Amino acid sequence: MTETVTQGIDREKFHEFVEYATENPEAVQMELGARAPYEGRLFHSLAKVDEYSLGGEEIHRETREYTLPMGAWKEMEDAAGFVDPTDRMEPIEVALAALSGCLNVAVGVTALANDIDLNDLETTVRLDFDPRVVLMIHDVEQSGEMFDDIRIEIGVSGSDLSEEDAEILAAGAKRSPVWSLLRFAHDMEPAVDVERTTEAAQ
Helix, strand or coil: CCCCEECCEEHHHHHHHHHHHHHCHHHHCEECCCECCECCCCCCEEEEECCEEECCEEECCHHHCEEEEECCCHHHHHHCCCCCCCCCECHHHHHHHHHHHHHHHHHHHHHHHCCCCCCEEEEEEECCECCCCCCCCCCHHHHHHCECCCEEEEEEECCCCCHHHHHHHHHHHCCCHHHHHHHCCCCCCCCCCCCCCHHHHC
16 A cells, blocks of 8 residues: 555545546546336335446446345335335435435545545435325325425544534535435436337237
């Protein structure tokens, strides 16, 4: 390990990468995605993350095929009449997990850029959820009432951290891509493609 390695990253190479991205913005543009085949059981899907594109180049490799078994909470399934209720990651919780991890990235990069030494970093996100829209109890027009504000707490520790450091890190947290994805409005209209079977087409 060289003296330039901090938190598992070579700072010199990192700054070289940032400089390259500054001079070649098209090289770091990305297209990301995911898909979720339904499993024939209400709530259950096997969400998959695999290929992406970087700088216009499509990248796909078998070692980067991740599957996330999505579902619901055992208590909710039991109360709703599911046969053999199970526990799975609920999609909202996965979104919150993504937010917490992405905030860690933003705070870590901010600390690196500002020479703030962190010994520990943990982000916790919580929110209140009203499921009545998805259960068809409330109309879809009330979708905006499903959630209260997302509560974010970022705990850091390190030698000689100041209040100014805390303010820098809090501002840097807002550089998180997932924070921006959830915080700001984006066009997102669902489209349903119907695959007609031979029998249905006759």
